Amino acid sequence: VISRKAKIGKNFKVGHYTVIEEGVVIGNNVQIGNHVVIKKGTVIGDNVIINEFSKLGQSPVANKSMSKRPAHQLDGLHVEDNVKIGANCVIYQGTKLSDGVLIGDLASVREKVQIGEDSIVGRNVIVENDTVIGKNVTIQTSSYVTANMVIEDYVFIGPCFSSSNDKYMGEGNFKLQGPILKYGSKFGNNASLLPAITIGEKVVVGAGAVVTKDVHDHDIVVGNPARPI
Amino acid sequence: VISRKAKIGKNFKVGHYTVIEEGVVIGNNVQIGNHVVIKKGTVIGDNVIINEFSKLGQSPVANKSMSKRPAHQLDGLHVEDNVKIGANCVIYQGTKLSDGVLIGDLASVREKVQIGEDSIVGRNVIVENDTVIGKNVTIQTSSYVTANMVIEDYVFIGPCFSSSNDKYMGEGNFKLQGPILKYGSKFGNNASLLPAITIGEKVVVGAGAVVTKDVHDHDIVVGNPARPI
Amino acid sequence: VISRKAKIGKNFKVGHYTVIEEGVVIGNNVQIGNHVVIKKGTVIGDNVIINEFSKLGQSPVANKSMSKRPAHQLDGLHVEDNVKIGANCVIYQGTKLSDGVLIGDLASVREKVQIGEDSIVGRNVIVENDTVIGKNVTIQTSSYVTANMVIEDYVFIGPCFSSSNDKYMGEGNFKLQGPILKYGSKFGNNASLLPAITIGEKVVVGAGAVVTKDVHDHDIVVGNPARPI
Numbered sequence: 031v032i033s034r035k036a037k038i039g040k041n042f043k044v045g046h047y048t049v050i051e052e053g054v055v056i057g058n059n060v061q062i063g064n065h066v067v068i069k070k071g072t073v074i075g076d077n078v079i080i081n082e083f084s085k086l087g088q089s090p091v092a093n094k095s096m097s098k099r100p101a102h103q104l105d106g107l108h109v110e111d112n113v114k115i116g117a118n119c120v121i122y123q124g125t126k127l128s129d130g131v132l133i134g135d136l137a138s139v140r141e142k143v144q145i146g147e148d149s150i151v152g153r154n155v156i157v158e159n160d161t162v163i164g165k166n167v168t169i170q171t172s173s174y175v176t177a178n179m180v181i182e183d184y185v186f187i188g189p190c191f192s193s194s195n196d197k198y199m200g201e202g203n204f205k206l207q208g209p210i211l212k213y214g215s216k217f218g219n220n221a222s223l224l225p226a227i228t229i230g231e232k233v234v235v236g237a238g239a240v241v242t243k244d245v246h247d248h249d250i251v252v253g254n255p256a257r258p259i
Numbered sequence: 260v261i262s263r264k265a266k267i268g269k270n271f272k273v274g275h276y277t278v279i280e281e282g283v284v285i286g287n288n289v290q291i292g293n294h295v296v297i298k299k300g301t302v303i304g305d306n307v308i309i310n311e312f313s314k315l316g317q318s319p320v321a322n323k324s325m326s327k328r329p330a331h332q333l334d335g336l337h338v339e340d341n342v343k344i345g346a347n348c349v350i351y352q353g354t355k356l357s358d359g360v361l362i363g364d365l366a367s368v369r370e371k372v373q374i375g376e377d378s379i380v381g382r383n384v385i386v387e388n389d390t391v392i393g394k395n396v397t398i399q400t401s402s403y404v405t406a407n408m409v410i411e412d413y414v415f416i417g418p419c420f421s422s423s424n425d426k427y428m429g430e431g432n433f434k435l436q437g438p439i440l441k442y443g444s445k446f447g448n449n450a451s452l453l454p455a456i457t458i459g460e461k462v463v464v465g466a467g468a469v470v471t472k473d474v475h476d477h478d479i480v481v482g483n484p485a486r487p488i
Numbered sequence: 489v490i491s492r493k494a495k496i497g498k499n500f501k502v503g504h505y506t507v508i509e510e511g512v513v514i515g516n517n518v519q520i521g522n523h524v525v526i527k528k529g530t531v532i533g534d535n536v537i538i539n540e541f542s543k544l545g546q547s548p549v550a551n552k553s554m555s556k557r558p559a560h561q562l563d564g565l566h567v568e569d570n571v572k573i574g575a576n577c578v579i580y581q582g583t584k585l586s587d588g589v590l591i592g593d594l595a596s597v598r599e600k601v602q603i604g605e606d607s608i609v610g611r612n613v614i615v616e617n618d619t620v621i622g623k624n625v626t627i628q629t630s631s632y633v634t635a636n637m638v639i640e641d642y643v644f645i646g647p648c649f650s651s652s653n654d655k656y657m658g659e660g661n662f663k664l665q666g667p668i669l670k671y672g673s674k675f676g677n678n679a680s681l682l683p684a685i686t687i688g689e690k691v692v693v694g695a696g697a698v699v700t701k702d703v704h705d706h707d708i709v710v711g712n713p714a715r716p717i
Contacts, residue, residue, distance in 0.1 A: 031275050046489050047276050047505050047523070049293045064507045064525050065276070065541075067293050067311050082525050082543045083294075083576065085311045085346050093343060093361035095377055095395065114551055117543050117578045118312065118594075120346045120364040132551035135578040135596050136347075136614075138364050138382055148553055153596055154614050156365075156383050156400050166553065168658055171614050172632045172650070174401045174418050174448075186658045189632050190650035190680070192401070192419035194448040194466060200397055200415045201445075216659075219632075219652040220680040220698070222419070222449040222467040237652060238680040238698030238712050240449070240467030240483075254467050254483045254698075254712045260504050276505050278522050294505070296522050296540050312523070314540045314575050322572060322590035324606055324624065347541065349575045349593040365576075367593050367611055385594075385612050385629050403630045403647050403677075421630070421648035423677040423695060429626055429644045430674075451648070451678040451696040469678070469696030469712075483696050483712045 039076065051087075057111065071106025071123060078109055081117040081135070088122045090141050090159075099124075099159075104141055116153065134171065146183065158195075161208065170219075179208025187211075188219040188237065197225045212247070268305065280316075286340065300335025300352060307338055310346040310364070317351045319370050319388075328353075328388075333370055345382065363400065375412065387424075390437065399448075408437025416440075417448040417466065426454045441476070497534065509545075515569065529564025529581060536567055539575040539593070546580045548599050548617075557582075557617075562599055574611065592629065604641065616653075619666065628677075637666025645669075646677040646695065655683045670705070 035052035045064030057076035069087030089101040104124030116135035124141040134153030146165030158177035173191035195208040207226040218237030228244045236252030249258045264281035274293030286305035298316030318330040333353030345364035353370040363382030375394030387406035402420035424437040436455040444458045447466030457473045465481030478487045493510035503522030515534035527545030547559040562582030574593035582599040592611030604623030616635035631649035653666040665684040673687045676695030686702045694710030707716045
């Protein structure tokens with residue numbers, strides 16, 4: 031079901047049972063698989079590929095224990111040229127995927143996230159709201175990027191990385207603040223970061239390290255708690 | 260495809276390509292997205308929201324190495340009022356989601372699970388069978404809740420938490436028993452719990468801690484293995 | 489939409505909105521749910537069950553930062569008899585699932601993977617490309633199996649296991665090489681393995697252990713870094 035009020039470019043290929051709502055804008059040479067849902071307000075550039083069972087432009091959901099951002103205060107999802115999106119993904123409105131971004135299967139990116147050029151969000155990775163990710167960043171499979179986090183250019187995150195942003199675990203007045211990962215820092219698989227810490231430029235964090243405080247530029251840290259070596 | 264033998268309340272909104280089987284009961288003011296599948300026996304209350312590519316009422320699956328509970332011994336899935344379910348979720352039959360529960364995108368809850376009022380099961384969280392979760396519990400993104408586990412009211416579980424229930428890893432006669440998390444206990448991101456331990460009331464478990472034995476009420480534990488501080 | 493050029497055996501059951509492309513071969517007594525997509529080149533044996541929102545025969549996807557294997561160099565996906573596949577799974581072409589394999593919900597298996605008889609790939613597990621998994625292996629929920637890894641027969645992997653294959657995290661000339669898990673080794677929940685190490689026969693790795701080097705046959709290792717006990 032493709033709305034007549036969607037605006038679709040040249041050389042469009044689309045599978046079966048796909049739903050494209052009114053007001054969606056799609057560029058040239060776009061390929062969309064079967065069973066994709068694109069919600070209104072979504073703008074998609076040229077040469078974009080979207081695989082099966084992915085939903086683009088999801089609105090925030092909350093229950094009464096959570097604060098909720100009203101959907102009408104958010105822009106549509108903006109997908110730039112040459113983006114590729116895997117199967118079974120959920121991408122929210124108010125977010126921007128820059129030129130050349132790859133989103134793996136079973137990944138989800140929430141509202142008000144910016145992802146820079148040519149960055150990779152691996153399969154089964156979850157990115158929370160209001161996070162800014164630079165260009166040429168790699169986030170490998172099954173990693174978790176918390177809300178209100180900053181990831182600068184050329185950061186490399188191995189698989190199963192985890193981060194958090196709530197020092198008091200749901201109880202305090204602490205402003206939610208995820209870690210800040212500076213330019214070119216690298217993270218081994220299953221590294222864990224505590225809230226609001228800064229990881230310096232070109233730092234290497236070992237696999238399985240639990241990082242509880244700031245790390246200086248160029249340091250290498252390992253262990254639980256992580257210490258420089 | 261909506262069965263004529265489904266019973267559907269007032270003010271029902273449904274997207275395209277959704278399948279609702281015979282005998283399903285749906286209350287008033289329910290909103291269901293595109294490409295949702297609701298299997299027979301499922302009962303849904305009022306004011307429920309269900310997003311795309313979610314399957315409700317899945318039957319248990321097993322291969323010959325696993326014990327399997329016959330589907331006919333299980334009740335249908337019971338979704339109470341004001342529940343919200345994200346996209347790409349899989350919720351099994353024989354389970355109850357109480358009033359106000361939120362299930363995030365890409366989450367799955369197996370059979371014979373009870374989730375109490377207003378609790379949150381975050382995105383990409385997997386909850387195994389026969390687990391009881393209290394009310395006002397928060398389970399954050401990408402956490403893993405094993406089978407035969409007990410989570411009391413007001414527990415807070417940060418992202419990427421893991422738990423287990425099989426002391427002999429597939430080999431022994433040990434009855435499968437997950438951890439017991441008492442009232443108000445809190446868990447940092449990527450904390451790991453061994454089988455059959457009890458975490459006392461209001462305990463705080465640090466990020467990345469590996470908890471190998473019981474923790475007394477009000478203790479704070481960190482490290483691998485976790486020790487009180 | 490089922491292609492007339494698909495070859496389908498006796499006693500076939502299929503749900504609504506399923507897409508089966510031309511050239512797909514399906515054996516006898518196969519049950520496929522609603523909203524399944526089976527890409528051309530896929531061969532499915534007898535007595536296979538496939539649940540909703542799963543895609544079989546996905547082609548590799550890459551952006552310009554990644555090496556990509558051309559789809560035409562890969563065979564189709566081969567699913568042998570008695571395989572069961574959960575909901576919301578993504579299984580790539582060029583891969584073989586042997587007789588009796590179970591793939592849980594929300595799991596994904598990439599191209600050029602072999603999975604031996606009666607092995608279990610749990611829910612939300614991600615298996616990367618070019619990995620060989622033996623028979624009677626259990627990989628529990630939310631575990632991550634990296635590319636170019638070897639898992640021998642009767643290995644048991646608990647939930648939230650992680651592994652990696654890139655010693656220089658995206659920068660070196662190191663050949664990607666995942667760990668080698670020998671016959672009957674066992675891994676507790678949230679254990680992490682570094683690249684290219686060998687875990688000996690019947691080894692037990694404790695929950696939360698971070699294994700940084702080879703482990704001898706029959707050893708038990710725990711901690712971060714992991715040491716024998």
